[in-house]
Amino acid sequence: MLDIKELRNDPAKIKKAMETRNENPETIEKILILDEKRREIIQKADELKALRNQLSKSVAKLKSQGNHEEASKNIAESKNIGNQIKEFDDVLKEVEEEQNTILSHLPNIPSEQTPVGKDENENVEILKWGTPRVFSFEAKPHWEIGPDLGMMDFERASKLSGSRFVVLKSQIARLERALISFMLDTHIENGYTEVNVPFMVKRETMYATGQLPKFEEEAYKTTPDDMFLIPTAEVVLAGIHKDEIIEFSDFPINYCAYSACFRREAGSYGKDVRGMIRVHQFEKVELVKYTTKEKSYEELEKLTNDAENILKALELPYRKIQLCTGDLGFGSALTYDLEVWLPSYNAYKEISSCSNDIDFQGRRANMRYRNKENKLEYVHTLNGSGLAVGRTLVAVLENYQNEDGSVTVPEVLRKYMGGIERIFG
RNA sequence: GGAGAGGUGGCCGAGCGGCCGAAGGCGCUUGCCUGCUAAGCAAGUGAGGACUUACGUUCUCCGAGGGUUCGAAUCCCUCCUUCUCCGCCA
Numbered sequence: 001m002l003d004i005k006e007l008r009n010d011p012a013k014i015k016k017a018m019e020t021r022n023e024n025p026e027t028i029e030k031i032l033i034l035d036e037k038r039r040e041i042i043q044k045a046d047e048l049k050a051l052r053n054q055l056s057k058s059v060a061k062l063k064s065q066g067n068h069e070e071a072s073k074n075i076a077e078s079k080n081i082g083n084q085i086k087e088f089d090d091v092l093k094e095v096e097e098e099q100n101t102i103l104s105h106l107p108n109i110p111s112e113q114t115p116v117g118k119d120e121n122e123n124v125e126i127l128k129w130g131t132p133r134v135f136s137f138e139a140k141p142h143w144e145i146g147p148d149l150g151m152m153d154f155e156r157a158s159k160l161s162g163s164r165f166v167v168l169k170s171q172i173a174r175l176e177r178a179l180i181s182f183m184l185d186t187h188i189e190n191g192y193t194e195v196n197v198p199f200m201v202k203r204e205t206m207y208a209t210g211q212l213p214k215f216e217e218e219a220y221k222t223t224p225d226d227m228f229l230i231p232t233a234e235v236v237l238a239g240i241h242k243d244e245i246i247e248f249s250d251f252p253i254n255y256c257a258y259s260a261c262f263r264r265e266a267g268s269y270g271k272d273v274r275g276m277i278r279v280h281q282f283e284k285v286e287l288v289k290y291t292t293k294e295k296s297y298e299e300l301e302k303l304t305n306d307a308e309n310i311l312k313a314l315e316l317p318y319r320k321i322q323l324c325t326g327d328l329g330f331g332s333a334l335t336y337d338l339e340v341w342l343p344s345y346n347a348y349k350e351i352s353s354c355s356n357d358i359d360f361q362g363r364r365a366n367m368r369y370r371n372k373e374n375k376l377e378y379v380h381t382l383n384g385s386g387l388a389v390g391r392t393l394v395a396v397l398e399n400y401q402n403e404d405g406s407v408t409v410p411e412v413l414r415k416y417m418g419g420i421e422r423i424f425g
Numbered sequence: 426g427g428a429g430a431g432g433u434g435g436c437c438g439a440g441c442g443g444c445c446g447a448a449g450g451c452g453c454u455u456g457c458c459u460g461c462u463a464a465g466c467a468a469g470u471g472a473g474g475a476c477u478u479a480c481g482u483u484c485u486c487c488g489a490g491g492g493u494u495c496g497a498a499u500c501c502c503u504c505c506u507u508c509u510c511c512g513c514c515a
Binding site for chain 1: 443472474483484
């Protein structure tokens, strides 16, 4: 959520920011008009309320003095004012609702460090790590490696659940579990607190992190309870301190969690249709940090680094890019994406997205802390995948495949696989 | 699912139609005192909005939303949530 005061004070800046994000800057004008209307009504209503309070107080006094005539006169007048107040309050409510609706659909303001650009083509590459393997045989995509081993089943998955689902079996199923354990263990060692989270949340939780109201189409919900299947553990980890005042000495708070993630992928027909790159349900280990205004960008570097270290430990070639304004996620001010090398795509593919949401979620979820002057400020939140487990599994299968169809188990995962070094059919 | 009891400021906790933004305590801040620390004494200390250059004025908020009333933390309704007991269950 953007700060209405900031919007009022410097609308030109916000308009510019929205333009770089391909948002319609006219929306800002609309908000300002509503805001002016709102303040006008508040002033009038408050005057009337002050008057009513005065009259009401006098009623008590007059009654105790036995002056019932004067009292009933004031009661009548107060009643009349009460009706006027109600009218103003009703209009105020409408105006506020309209303003909040627009405001809650507006994305965060990009950081000055975020490069301006229209779409993903203008993202900036920061670094490349590792070298894509040159195969001495024809490398297979994971949607062949898995099924050929008899451990990845798309047909039965669609029989059960429809398209964009996968059933994993045997050593590949275990490999995925190994990845989860490896990632969590590594993050715990680096100072994160493991959290086991609900996979279903209430509407207001989805709102707090910015998933709603704008992206309702993307979410799976249940009726009649109006619960949502989480699209990422971020929803839970970043909402866990909703409406709290956090102790300054607790910062930074570092959370990591494994969860299944559920996404409708409504807008991605025809995209990544093969394999398990884009499915409705996938596993992910998520990192979330809570910190102060002064430290959040510093913490973003750390968080991204923590995600990168998983890729390094798995010896998977990747590159790190910085998203431009046009490609930035809804709540983010600055985002690094990590992209892993996938032989089947002959390209780097997103496997982690690490963002500084600054005070955007803090304001939405009303999460604050007392600064050194004892004043309340909104917390800064950060989130990143550490990593998308399903895609990491794909990367391992494809990058570690052998000519005979087997897959070598990366060194760091072997202790989680009962010492198995190779997966055979 | 059934029965009952709760949700009040950073925390604990009183209040159950007007004198309540809310006693008291803890915590915190400042001052005094004390070799230091602790203890003690005194004062201050909720959040959000609107108006104002400012001093300040004013409104709203006692889980959330409606209602009754001249007036609601207090009465009524709905919802969320916590706890206890019963039932069911991985």
